[in-house]
């Protein structure tokens with residue numbers, strides 16, 4: 001029996017383009033995500049994947065509809081409650097999101113731990129970094145790292161924060177195929193250990209190794225596939241692309 005981590009109801013998001021033009025990016029989306037479940041979100045570029053992940057993860061208020069994370073609507077919380085929810089329950093792996101460029105790798109990874117007054121186990125951090133084949137020195141300032149290395153720092157931070165819900169937007173985008181699989185396996189391990197992992201990707205090979213794939217098209221979820229095979233995903237996306 002899996003427990004619900006996130007409930008999204010009738011979520012829509014519009015962006016005001018100019019005075020008399022709005023773009024309707026997400027249309028009436030409803031979904032649930034669960035603990036112990038690794039969900040991938042797929043769709044062609046511009047289909048609204050990042051916008052959806054931001055709306056679900058407390059970073060971007062929807063135009064209408066609701067989001068509940070562990071029963072709480074982040075957009076109805078006071079700032080201090082929202083900060084607490086993010087600190088306690090949520091980890092973000094958005095490329096270079098919230099990394100502090102002028103701090104060393106180690107300090108960046110330790111941020112969530114320091115914010116919640118938990119001990120920082122440097123040995124554990126070093127072990128994880130080496131498991132991730134992180135090449136740079138852990139005392140390097142983040143601003144001196146490549147995109148791929150920054151991505152690994154964001155991932156290490158999310159893993160060590162021990163949050164129960166992990167949001168990742170193309171977490172393996174800047175990595176070579178070997179690193180990609182290592183990072184993916186780490187995320188998969190987190191879901192196996194009971195966490196709720198939501199990952200945007202356009203890597204069908206990786207998506208086919210997740211528990212569930214949501215396919216976005218024109219702002220709607222057009223497929224919700226359990227234990228997706230590469231073929232099923234290819235078809236689901238192929239159809240979406242040729243329909244465009």
Ligand SMILES: Nc1ncnc2c1ncn2[C@@H]1O[C@H](COP(=O)(O)OP(=O)(O)O)[C@@H](O)[C@H]1O
Nearest residue numbers: 015023025043044045046047048049050051052
């Ligand atoms: N802040 C914004 N203002 C206006 N349009 C936006 C904004 N953010 C995203 N969009 C538009 O919404 C659509 C979906 O974007 P996005 O969610 O980034 O897609 P994806 O991640 O699937 O590539 C795109 O057409 C994009 O231009």
Ligand SMILES: [Mg+2]
Nearest residue numbers: 049050051169
């Ligand atoms: Mg995106």
